[in-house]
Amino acid sequence: MKLKLMVIREDKVELESFEYQQQVIGEKPVVLDVLLQYQENQNKDYAYRYGCRNGLCGVCTVEVNGKPKLACKCRVGEGDTITPLSTLPVLSDLVVSRQAVSKQLVEKLPVPQGTGQDNNADNTDYQRLNRCIECYACLHECPMHEKNDLTNRQADYLYGNPYSLLRIQRNLVDANATEEVKEKSLKLARDLGIEACRDCKGCRCGVGINLKKDVIRPLLFRLPNGEPDKSIEKEY
Amino acid sequence: MQVVEKQYDVVVVGSGGAGTSAAVAARDQGCSVLLVSKDPINCSDSKISEGIVTVRGSETDKDTETELSSNIRIQGDDIGRAEHARAFAEDSQSAYEWMRQQGLKPHFDESGKAKTLGMAMGGHTQSRSIDHANGGLDYAHALRQALTEKQNGHLDYMEDAWFLDLYVQESEQRISVQGGLIYHAADGVLVSVKAQAVVLACGGIGTLYFPHTDTMRGNTGDAYAIAARAGAKLVDMEQIQFIPFAAVNPPSHQGLIVGEPVSAGALGVIRDATGKVILSEIMARTRAECAAAIAQAVEEGRGTDHGGCYLDLTDNIQGASAEPFRYVMKTKAGSLLKVVRASMGSSAARFEVPWEVKPSAHYCMGGIATDENGQVFDANSQPIHGLLAAGQALGGLHGSNRLGSTSLAEAIIFGRRAGYQAAVSAPLNSGSDTNEKSVIEYYLSMLGRDGESYGIDITRALQKACWKFIGPARNEKDMSELKDSISQREQQLDDCHVSSSKYFNQSFIDVVEARNLLQCATFIVQSALSRKRSLGAHFRTDSRPDNLGKRPFSVQCFWESEGQLKIVHEDREASPVGARIKLRMQQGGKILMLKLLRHLPLGLRDKILIKKYAAAAGGLPKENVHEA
Numbered sequence: 001m002k003l004k005l006m007v008i009r010e011d012k013v014e015l016e017s018f019e020y021q022q023q024v025i026g027e028k029p030v031v032l033d034v035l036l037q038y039q040e041n042q043n044k045d046y047a048y049r050y051g052c053r054n055g056l057c058g059v060c061t062v063e064v065n066g067k068p069k070l071a072c073k074c075r076v077g078e079g080d081t082i083t084p085l086s087t088l089p090v091l092s093d094l095v096v097s098r099q100a101v102s103k104q105l106v107e108k109l110p111v112p113q114g115t116g117q118d119n120n121a122d123n124t125d126y127q128r129l130n131r132c133i134e135c136y137a138c139l140h141e142c143p144m145h146e147k148n149d150l151t152n153r154q155a156d157y158l159y160g161n162p163y164s165l166l167r168i169q170r171n172l173v174d175a176n177a178t179e180e181v182k183e184k185s186l187k188l189a190r191d192l193g194i195e196a197c198r199d200c201k202g203c204r205c206g207v208g209i210n211l212k213k214d215v216i217r218p219l220l221f222r223l224p225n226g227e228p229d230k231s232i233e234k235e236y
Numbered sequence: 237m238q239v240v241e242k243q244y245d246v247v248v249v250g251s252g253g254a255g256t257s258a259a260v261a262a263r264d265q266g267c268s269v270l271l272v273s274k275d276p277i278n279c280s281d282s283k284i285s286e287g288i289v290t291v292r293g294s295e296t297d298k299d300t301e302t303e304l305s306s307n308i309r310i311q312g313d314d315i316g317r318a319e320h321a322r323a324f325a326e327d328s329q330s331a332y333e334w335m336r337q338q339g340l341k342p343h344f345d346e347s348g349k350a351k352t353l354g355m356a357m358g359g360h361t362q363s364r365s366i367d368h369a370n371g372g373l374d375y376a377h378a379l380r381q382a383l384t385e386k387q388n389g390h391l392d393y394m395e396d397a398w399f400l401d402l403y404v405q406e407s408e409q410r411i412s413v414q415g416g417l418i419y420h421a422a423d424g425v426l427v428s429v430k431a432q433a434v435v436l437a438c439g440g441i442g443t444l445y446f447p448h449t450d451t452m453r454g455n456t457g458d459a460y461a462i463a464a465r466a467g468a469k470l471v472d473m474e475q476i477q478f479i480p481f482a483a484v485n486p487p488s489h490q491g492l493i494v495g496e497p498v499s500a501g502a503l504g505v506i507r508d509a510t511g512k513v514i515l516s517e518i519m520a521r522t523r524a525e526c527a528a529a530i531a532q533a534v535e536e537g538r539g540t541d542h543g544g545c546y547l548d549l550t551d552n553i554q555g556a557s558a559e560p561f562r563y564v565m566k567t568k569a570g571s572l573l574k575v576v577r578a579s580m581g582s583s584a585a586r587f588e589v590p591w592e593v594k595p596s597a598h599y600c601m602g603g604i605a606t607d608e609n610g611q612v613f614d615a616n617s618q619p620i621h622g623l624l625a626a627g628q629a630l631g632g633l634h635g636s637n638r639l640g641s642t643s644l645a646e647a648i649i650f651g652r653r654a655g656y657q658a659a660v661s662a663p664l665n666s667g668s669d670t671n672e673k674s675v676i677e678y679y680l681s682m683l684g685r686d687g688e689s690y691g692i693d694i695t696r697a698l699q700k701a702c703w704k705f706i707g708p709a710r711n712e713k714d715m716s717e718l719k720d721s722i723s724q725r726e727q728q729l730d731d732c733h734v735s736s737s738k739y740f741n742q743s744f745i746d747v748v749e750a751r752n753l754l755q756c757a758t759f760i761v762q763s764a765l766s767r768k769r770s771l772g773a774h775f776r777t778d779s780r781p782d783n784l785g786k787r788p789f790s791v792q793c794f795w796e797s798e799g800q801l802k803i804v805h806e807d808r809e810a811s812p813v814g815a816r817i818k819l820r821m822q823q824g825g826k827i828l829m830l831k832l833l834r835h836l837p838l839g840l841r842d843k844i845l846i847k848k849y850a851a852a853a854g855g856l857p858k859e860n861v862h863e864a
């Protein structure tokens with residue numbers, strides 16, 4: 001099976017061809033199989049991330065033919081092109097810098113204190129959002145996230161993304177969160193630029209969380225003049 | 237590469253359960269804390285785990301501290317330290333309460349009490365394991381929440397940051413730690429950080445056996461290697477837990493966990509390649525017993541082509557209890573079944589055909605020698621000032637076998653203890669020189685080195701050899717050969733190619749990790765050679781198991797001089813005979829019950845099983861009960 005992989009070192013960018021050798025008969029390799037073999041056979045210091053090989057740690061996200069996919073889960077086909085996430089600055093080869101997204105909410109997002117309210121509550125909405133593996137696939141084509149300075153590896157991100165909104169919405173469905181925590185969380189959503197969601201076609205989650213229904217729409221609804229734009233209404 | 241200087245009160249290495257809780261504990265004491273993680277923050281074994289947590293008394297008040305600590309010690313053949321087991325039993329509830337504070341939500345019953353699995357996991361005498369809707373993801377989100385909070389102290393974190401080595405100062409025969417060196421791959425710099433204390437919470441060695449492992453790639457034994465280089469003593473490094481049931485194929489799924497002894501149902505058995513039953517009543521066995529049975533069969537040439545055996549659960553779906561069994565498995569082991577379906581097909585996931593499985597490296601019971609607060613010991617069992625360890629990095633809790641669901645609790649219990657200890661330990665600086673300069677020089681001089689081979693070549697060759705020779709089955713001859721080949725590979729490593737690029741320099745990372753892996757292989761092989769008889773997870777094909785009644789001892793190692801590893805044995809306090817007999821009888825009783833059950837008339841058997849499964853699932857859906 002022939003594929004193309006992107007190699008990025010300092011400022012050199014190239015697409016390299018690679019012929020994947022099947023390891024067992026009838027094998028349907030995933031992207032990660034290809035990356036492991038490519039590093040072992042052809043490009044010994046190829047940089048890529050993986051962790052669990054099982055769709056749980058969320059670190060292996062790359063783009064396959066321009067779409068974000070988990071390398072450990074996505075099957076590859078003849079002629080596929082593998083490139084780093086286009087939504088974050090590249091450090092080397094397939095590895096992008098994730099730290100600005102990860103740090104965006106630190107010491108800003110209020111944290112529900114104490115327990116006790118959730119014992120007798122229905123926590124399904126909360127648990128649904130905890131399915132998030134932090135793969136950052138949802139940053140793809142997010143107009144809010146695109147407003148950030150994405151060329152600078154050290155820049156902080158002022159604007160939010162579907163993942164940060166998911167974390168905010170998690171507070172709003174947490175039975176332990178006080179009204180104050182909820183208010184502050186909503187304010188943060190506004191500060192991060194949630195208005196951009198009003199006329200956006202909406203975002204997609206890599207593990208199938210319904211971001212439009214379970215995150216964006218409920219958040220927009222809680223904002224002053226909360227009715228989402230008509231265009232987004234149609235989507236649901 | 238630029239070297240940036242920083243100063244904090246406490247540095248914590250690793251952002252799993254142990255590192256995160258340690259960092260927060262130190263921050264809560266008002267310290268300035270730097271948390272470093274080579275994987276993206278909180279991406280760790282803690283995150284990818286099943287998310288099942290031991291909490292004493294979660295099912296019944298009869299579950300005493302003594303019962304829990306004695307379970308841990310006896311199932312670990314008493315080679316762990318009694319103080320650690322006691323600390324675990326004392327803190328398991330408060331540790332879980334801390335996780336609850338960070339937003340961890342279990343399933344609740346009508347009275348608002350957290351539900352348990354409803355059955356004792358292999359080796360536990362009580363049902364005391366709490367599961368969560370999204371497994372380890374729930375646990376990891378709670379950790380993330382803990383790091384998001386704004387608090388009095390000051391907590392910075394750094395991801396894509398490899399902690400390389402500790403700065404040590406030796407004076408009056410006392411070692412003290414003064415900080416260390418970090419490669420921050422995301423910023424393309426080396427960070428030289430001074431601190432009064434460092435907590436190593438970056439444990440795990442599964443990658444030494446890749447692809448025969450279900451752990452995160454980052455499990456390259458950094459904690460053990462770094463601590464030993466600073467003069468610490470390691471304990472029980474021969475004790476590597478291989479979970480018995482992992483997928484064998486396709487390559488992308490090899491090594492991933494597909495089952496636990498407890499998820500084998502009441503009627504699951506292990507068969508060799510010829511179809512002969514080699515172990516039954518799996519549900520009442522420990523992981524070590526199951527893994528040893530498979531390793532034995534494979535060693536004797538009765539394994540499958542992939543070097544495994546069969547986990548046969550088909551008897552569980554024979555009668556009216558079939559649907560309730562499926563329901564329990566779906567609700568309690570859903571994530572495991574996903575892997576089964578993907579690797580072995582949907583009839584396997586419906587339990588209609590036996591699963592081809594083999595053991596897979598899962599956890600390192602051994603680790604850095606500490607007291608029960610995580611204070612690290614040197615070769616002479618003196619504290620190394622300012623050095624602490626927690627979580628999987630720490631050794632001496634589990635002994636020869638780790639009971640399911642104890643590790644996520646352990647991470648928080650000892651993480652909080654170590655973080656607190658790091659915060660309150662007064663800085664000790666004799667003013668004499670540390671090895672800071674030579675550490676920085678060592679790593680800087682590696683950059684831009686030309687060479688034929690790469691770190692990855694050495695790692696791959698080592699992984700193959702380790703799986704073969706210090707994997708689930710071991711013998712003297714193979715291990716001695718491995719020991720010799722390791723030193724050759726170490727020389728090769730010094731000639732490896734390392735590029736000079738700043739950002740995420742993979743060749744540099746690979747060489748750093750290969751060195752740690754090689755040193756860990758040395759710890760394991762030499763410890764394993766010195767334990768002449770099989771014990772717990774250490775399974776030797778060339779000797780009989782240790783006979784009961786012998787005084788338990790722990791195998792310990794440390795660097796005597798460069799390249800010279802010294803092995804010593806330390807006697808351990810044996811659990812009271814009465815307690816040991818009682819536990820064995822309890823387990824024996826369970827096995828007997830399961831045996832009897834198998835021979836009951838189908839109707840009666842189903843009745844009992846349905847009741848059991850209903851308890852485990854916290855009630856069955858109507859259609860299942862109806863069918864029964």
Ligand SMILES: Cc1cc2nc3c(=O)[nH]c(=O)nc-3n(C[C@H](O)[C@H](O)[C@H](O)COP(=O)(O)OP(=O)(O)OC[C@H]3O[C@@H](n4cnc5c(N)ncnc54)[C@H](O)[C@@H]3O)c2cc1C
Nearest residue numbers: 250251252254274275280282286288399627628641643644
């Ligand atoms: C598939 C699977 C399922 C499991 N299920 C359960 C379960 O249900 N219940 C249970 O109790 N246990 C379970 N375990 C075991 C448990 O998850 C781990 O033992 C536990 O999470 C270890 O926690 P820790 O904090 O010590 O280390 P980890 O969670 O592994 O964290 C280690 C951290 O150290 C970092 N690190 C490593 N080296 C360096 C370095 N040199 N510099 C900087 N950072 C470094 C890593 O990036 C990571 O952040 C499971 C394990 C696996 C693999």
Ligand code: SF4
Nearest residue numbers: 142162197200202203
């Ligand atoms: S709906 Fe909002 S968060 Fe989602 S892609 Fe659009 S702008 Fe981004």
Ligand code: SF4
Nearest residue numbers: 132135136138205206
């Ligand atoms: S919301 Fe979905 S796509 Fe976004 S980070 Fe979480 S799991 Fe990934």
Ligand code: FES
Nearest residue numbers: 051052053058072
């Ligand atoms: S390697 Fe963990 S999600 Fe892909």
